[in-house]
Amino acid sequence: MAHIVLGDEFGRQFTGGQTHFDLDVRDVRHLIRTLEGMFPGIGEQLEAGAIAIDNEIIPDPWLNPIQPNSEVFFLPPIKGGK
Amino acid sequence: MSKFHITTTVNGEAVEYLCDPKQTLLDVLRDELNLTGSKEGCSSGDCGACSVTLDGRLVCSCLVLGVEMQGRSVETIENMAQGEKLHPLQQKFLEAAALQCGFCTPGFLVAAKALLEKNPNPTESEARYWLAGNLCRCTGYDKIIRAVLETAADMRGSK
Amino acid sequence: MAGYEDKSFKWIGTRPVRPDGVDKVTGRANYGADMKLPGQLTGRILRSPHAHAKILSIDTSKAEKLPGVKAVITGKDFPEMHNGVLPGDEGVNFHYLSCNIMARNKVLYDGHAVAAVAAASAAIAEEALALIEVKYEVLPHVIDVDLALKPGAPLLHDDIFTTGVTPKPEKPSNTVQRIQMQLGDPDAAFKDADVVVERSFKTKAVHQGYIEPHAVVAEWSEDGQCRIWCSSQGHFMVRTLTARLLQMEVAQVRVIPAEIGGGFGGKTIIFIEPTAVLLARKAKRPVRIVMSRDEVFRGTGPAPGTSIDVKIGAKKDGMLVAATGEFRYQAGAFPGSPVGAACMAAFGPYALSHVRVVGYEAVTNRPLCYSYRAPGAPLSSFAVESVMDEIAQKLNLDPMDLRIKNGSKEGTQMVYGPKLKAVGNLECLKAIQNHPINKIPLGPNQGRGLAAGFWFNLGGQSSAVVNIAEDGTANIMTGSPDIGGSRASMALMAAEVLGIDYSKVRPIVGDTSAVGFCEITHGSRVTFATGMAIIQAAEDVVLQCRQRVAKMWEVDVEAVKWEDGHARPAGANAGDQKPLSLAQIAAKAARTGGPLVGSAAINAGGPGPAFGVHICDVEVDPETGHVTVLRYVAAQDAGKAIHPSYVEGQIQGGVAQGVGWALNEEYIYGEDGRLQNSGFLDYRIPVASDLPMIDAIILEVPNPGHPFGVRGVGEVPIVPPLGAIANAVARATGARMTDLPLTPPKIRAAIDAKK
Numbered sequence: 004m005a006h007i008v009l010g011d012e013f014g015r016q017f018t019g020g021q022t023h024f025d026l027d028v029r030d031v032r033h034l035i036r037t038l039e040g041m042f043p044g045i046g047e048q049l050e051a052g053a054i055a056i057d058n059e060i061i062p063d064p065w066l067n068p069i070q071p072n073s074e075v076f077f078l079p080p081i082k083g084g085k
Numbered sequence: 086m087s088k089f090h091i092t093t094t095v096n097g098e099a100v101e102y103l104c105d106p107k108q109t110l111l112d113v114l115r116d117e118l119n120l121t122g123s124k125e126g127c128s129s130g131d132c133g134a135c136s137v138t139l140d141g142r143l144v145c146s147c148l149v150l151g152v153e154m155q156g157r158s159v160e161t162i163e164n165m166a167q168g169e170k171l172h173p174l175q176q177k178f179l180e181a182a183a184l185q186c187g188f189c190t191p192g193f194l195v196a197a198k199a200l201l202e203k204n205p206n207p208t209e210s211e212a213r214y215w216l217a218g219n220l221c222r223c224t225g226y227d228k229i230i231r232a233v234l235e236t237a238a239d240m241r242g243s244k
Numbered sequence: 245m246a247g248y249e250d251k252s253f254k255w256i257g258t259r260p261v262r263p264d265g266v267d268k269v270t271g272r273a274n275y276g277a278d279m280k281l282p283g284q285l286t287g288r289i290l291r292s293p294h295a296h297a298k299i300l301s302i303d304t305s306k307a308e309k310l311p312g313v314k315a316v317i318t319g320k321d322f323p324e325m326h327n328g329v330l331p332g333d334e335g336v337n338f339h340y341l342s343c344n345i346m347a348r349n350k351v352l353y354d355g356h357a358v359a360a361v362a363a364a365s366a367a368i369a370e371e372a373l374a375l376i377e378v379k380y381e382v383l384p385h386v387i388d389v390d391l392a393l394k395p396g397a398p399l400l401h402d403d404i405f406t407t408g409v410t411p412k413p414e415k416p417s418n419t420v421q422r423i424q425m426q427l428g429d430p431d432a433a434f435k436d437a438d439v440v441v442e443r444s445f446k447t448k449a450v451h452q453g454y455i456e457p458h459a460v461v462a463e464w465s466e467d468g469q470c471r472i473w474c475s476s477q478g479h480f481m482v483r484t485l486t487a488r489l490l491q492m493e494v495a496q497v498r499v500i501p502a503e504i505g506g507g508f509g510g511k512t513i514i515f516i517e518p519t520a521v522l523l524a525r526k527a528k529r530p531v532r533i534v535m536s537r538d539e540v541f542r543g544t545g546p547a548p549g550t551s552i553d554v555k556i557g558a559k560k561d562g563m564l565v566a567a568t569g570e571f572r573y574q575a576g577a578f579p580g581s582p583v584g585a586a587c588m589a590a591f592g593p594y595a596l597s598h599v600r601v602v603g604y605e606a607v608t609n610r611p612l613c614y615s616y617r618a619p620g621a622p623l624s625s626f627a628v629e630s631v632m633d634e635i636a637q638k639l640n641l642d643p644m645d646l647r648i649k650n651g652s653k654e655g656t657q658m659v660y661g662p663k664l665k666a667v668g669n670l671e672c673l674k675a676i677q678n679h680p681i682n683k684i685p686l687g688p689n690q691g692r693g694l695a696a697g698f699w700f701n702l703g704g705q706s707s708a709v710v711n712i713a714e715d716g717t718a719n720i721m722t723g724s725p726d727i728g729g730s731r732a733s734m735a736l737m738a739a740e741v742l743g744i745d746y747s748k749v750r751p752i753v754g755d756t757s758a759v760g761f762c763e764i765t766h767g768s769r770v771t772f773a774t775g776m777a778i779i780q781a782a783e784d785v786v787l788q789c790r791q792r793v794a795k796m797w798e799v800d801v802e803a804v805k806w807e808d809g810h811a812r813p814a815g816a817n818a819g820d821q822k823p824l825s826l827a828q829i830a831a832k833a834a835r836t837g838g839p840l841v842g843s844a845a846i847n848a849g850g851p852g853p854a855f856g857v858h859i860c861d862v863e864v865d866p867e868t869g870h871v872t873v874l875r876y877v878a879a880q881d882a883g884k885a886i887h888p889s890y891v892e893g894q895i896q897g898g899v900a901q902g903v904g905w906a907l908n909e910e911y912i913y914g915e916d917g918r919l920q921n922s923g924f925l926d927y928r929i930p931v932a933s934d935l936p937m938i939d940a941i942i943l944e945v946p947n948p949g950h951p952f953g954v955r956g957v958g959e960v961p962i963v964p965p966l967g968a969i970a971n972a973v974a975r976a977t978g979a980r981m982t983d984l985p986l987t988p989p990k991i992r993a994a995i996d997a998k999k
Contacts, residue, residue: 008661011424015410051335055662059949061849062704076661078588107367121278122271124505126455127537131924134455162271175269179261182889185728185897187268188275188456188505210933217933220924222453222506223728224893225900226932227940 005073017042031064053078093154096164104151111135113151122162122191133219136192137161143199162191174236183232185223193219197233248946248953255740259889262732276459276475276502277534285362287523287533288369292351295385295609295917306375312368314527318359319348321522323491340578342489344612352577353609354918355542362523362531385609385917389574390551392418392606400607420579420605425659428598433566437557441634445627447984448910449549452616453929456505457535462520469496470521475504477511478764483756489518500755504725509615512764541922545614548574548581552627558635562646566598573605576613581605586620588660590628592698595656618699618959622966629695629967643694644677668881668945672857675879675941690863693972697856697963701956702767703848707760708777710785712840716827721754723762724774729890733771734778736886741782743809760845768956773848784842789829792836797821850949856880858964862972869988877939883947883955895940895961902965904930910985
């Protein structure tokens with residue numbers, strides 16, 4: 004199962020404090036759907052940000068595969084300057 | 086507001102234009118004569134992007150009025166290369182990557198040319214102070230100053 | 245795409261003349277304000293003189309009657325947008341964006357646009373602006389972030405409810421959001437520290453200071469299409485946002501990129517383009533709007549001022565045990581401060597098991613705060629690096645040893661979650677440690693300052709086309725504006741893959757109707773991501789060439805390899821064929837299947853973060869408080885420098901901007917909430933005589949996520965200078981100052997206070 008980490012903010016707003024999850028998911032889309040099923044309303048918020056899968060930051064995640072031993076972090080969006 | 090008829094010399098050629106009293110030399114060059122190589126960065130004489138020489142003297146063309154140009158002579162960036170041959174400063178700026186966005190570059194080249202005509206062997210400090218009226222936000226000035234000093238050395242060597 | 249592969253290069257790493265160079269040294273290059281269409285009118289914008297006021301009425305009738313005035317518009321001419329962020333909006337609140345471009349019921353800052361005119365000349369347009377009568381009811385304003393965060397502060401919007409706090413607030417406030425990220429348990433870990441330093445910092449808003457003011461020419465045609473010529477950091481961004489704000493279909497808007505005279509993040513959003521389109525539509529003539537420098541300062545997107553608390557604890561030997569930071573960032577009149585990135589980047593150079601960052605963002609009566617090179621990071625880094633320096637002083641440790649001992653490296657977990665892959669932080673630290681500057685003795689009133697910095701870098705969407713001409717030369721096209729030499733790096737990468745001479749590759753920046761989508765030139769992404777698209781498009785051409793030659797030789801494509809710009813037999817069984825050059829293959833293109841066109845459209849991942857370490861020597865004049873920067877050395881991990889001169893240029897330019905931020909630059913507001921220094925005379929950016937040569941050291945720790953090992957380089961060089969200069973001044977004067985900029989009066993006061 005992949006290890007999923009949400010920011011504290013999601014814990015406060017949606018999950019009753021839980022920020023670490025072990026989930027059996029195929030890809031980012033499946034992961035967000037799974038979390039939306041557990042915590043209605045969270046999906047839209049999660050889609051607004053970036054994701055790191057196995058330490059690789061992905062700005063527009065959706066179809067990116069998640070391996071059974073992957074570690075996934077949800078991040079706020081990042082703006083750049085130059 | 087009636088316009089003034091001005092006869093002047095631009096890049097060695099006689100030129101006539103009509104301008105209103107509020108138009109600067111920079112406005113005239115860019116809007117009336119279509120010489121857009123001189124850039125407008127501030128219109129207050131602080132950035133040097135509009136540098137030209139007026140009767141041989143380096144000026145900010147945004148601080149000169151179009152109506153003041155009667156019988157004068159102005160040289161702009163457009164006349165710096167001679168035919169197909171770039172001026173040594175232009176060539177050195179290219180080779181030394183002394184430009185990034187390139188917006189301040191015409192002003193720097195005109196100002197640097199004026200420096201080397203006055204002082205063919207400037208110190209780094211002299212070059213920095215002479216060019217202190219030209220703002221560049223991209224390069225940190227390092228490669229610009231090096232390019233000017235190297236061109237000065239090349240030009241002295243070739244004489 | 246395959247990841248990094250160690251190989252030797254023919255073109256990558258060389259320093260040829262840039263392809264657009266001659267145009268830029270002769271004055272021929274066309275920037276935003278250089279465009280001129282037949283019948284073009286001059287557009288001008290009327291701006292609010294008040295920091296915060298209700299608009300009671302706008303009477304444009306006198307202006308409209310002035311001969312030569314062809315159009316006048318106000319906020320009423322703009323479509324009303326949904327107030328919120330919908331899925332697919334990419335995080336943009338179009339209501340706010342529209343209200344920033346033209347005020348509706350309220351003006352929210354000095355310089356906020358309230359009306360615009362198009363007229364036959366600049367003089368008439370200005371006369372018309374003076375004839376527009378706006379009645380205001382002036383409201384109390386708030387400029388400072390700490391004051392804006394307080395309950396009871398003048399309220400800018402009645403629809404902002406702080407996110408990130410529980411319970412959800414019932415009342416609106418200026419506080420847009422609170423964010424928090426944490427590793428371990430810093431509160432408990434501080435108990436193990438032998439020394440704890442906690443300091444508060446204040447910094448002022450600064451401007452990106454690009455020399456080219458924003459400029460646009462817009463043309464509207466009767467079939468509902470419009471064309472826009474403008475300089476920006478992304479013409480696709482201009483197209484999308486303009487189309488959305490004017491409720492047009494995206495493909496009806498064509499944006500043609502001008503050369504861009506600097507941006508540094510400030511041209512990653514629009515300010516005047518929809519206004520120019522509406523004026524052109526109403527006037528039925530093309531309209532050009534060029535901002536004055538005053539408008540650039542008052543009405544664009546400067547970087548925020550901040551208020552910051554940082555606390556770091558360490559053991560006697562210098563090992564860091566815990567750190568916390570609270571970062572309060574101005575947002576300008578609408579949400580959008582970079583506080584999230586600031587929090588994430590603050591402690592980036594250090595490996596910390598127990599760390600917490602908290603960020604607040606508050607709207608203030610200032611122009612929209614927008615991106616400026618590594619948005620948010622220079623400020624949070626300044627605070628962290630100042631405290632690190634004080635820890636070193638308290639423990640009597642070398643500041644370099646302290647940083648190396650705690651330096652983040654491959655495997656370090658960042659506060660925002662993921663662990664670092666291969667990065668060059670320690671390599672940069674060691675390069676500075678071994679630099680001869682350390683051996684130069686310091687004189688009286690001189691100090692040496694050190695700071696490290698981190699930036700994420702971005703990848704993202706890019707498209708590229710490689711067209712091979714019949715003689716084997718190549719035209720390559722991307723949609724990424726060239727802000728500092730990227731055409732050269734694109735051409736180098738294409739030449740490398742195709743195996744042809746650099747001079748045979750001509751790059752252009754295509755308009756929105758000519759080339760596939762490219763995200764804005766930001767986040768240090770172009771050489772990395774658009775470069776990756778160029779590499780793939782060139783590889784596409786190579787594959788096509790091998791396929792054509794396989795047909796000619798009547799072999800399988802695997803039997804044809806590509807080497808030095810030639811198709812060659814891959815092995816003995818391919819036959820004894822003579823190598824064919826790209827030119828020879830191109831000459832036969834018609835007979836082997838048609839034109840050779842390679843293309844790629846990607847969403848590049850794996851940008852690989854950048855680290856930079858800076859050291860500088862300053863001398864402080866104790867009489868005047870003036871700081872002279874004597875020496876400056878900056879080391880940076882570029883992954884792989886495609887054109888090293890332009891990498892050095894990025895480093896040197898970032899340093900200069902950072903030095904200005906540290907010493908000179910600030911938005912100064914009066915009690916009336918009006919900006920007092922909206923020109924280059926009073927907002928003084930560094931000039932040539934303010935700076936020494938800047939020694940830029942490029943290190944190359946290949947980015948595993950790029951075939952050539954490239955990392956973005958444009959942003960991280962502005963992160964360390966604020967801390968490096970402040971630390972040098974602190975050591976030169978013996979007084980630690982926590983408010984930027986370090987102006988002579990502040991330095992004099994600090995020296996006097998110490999006596």
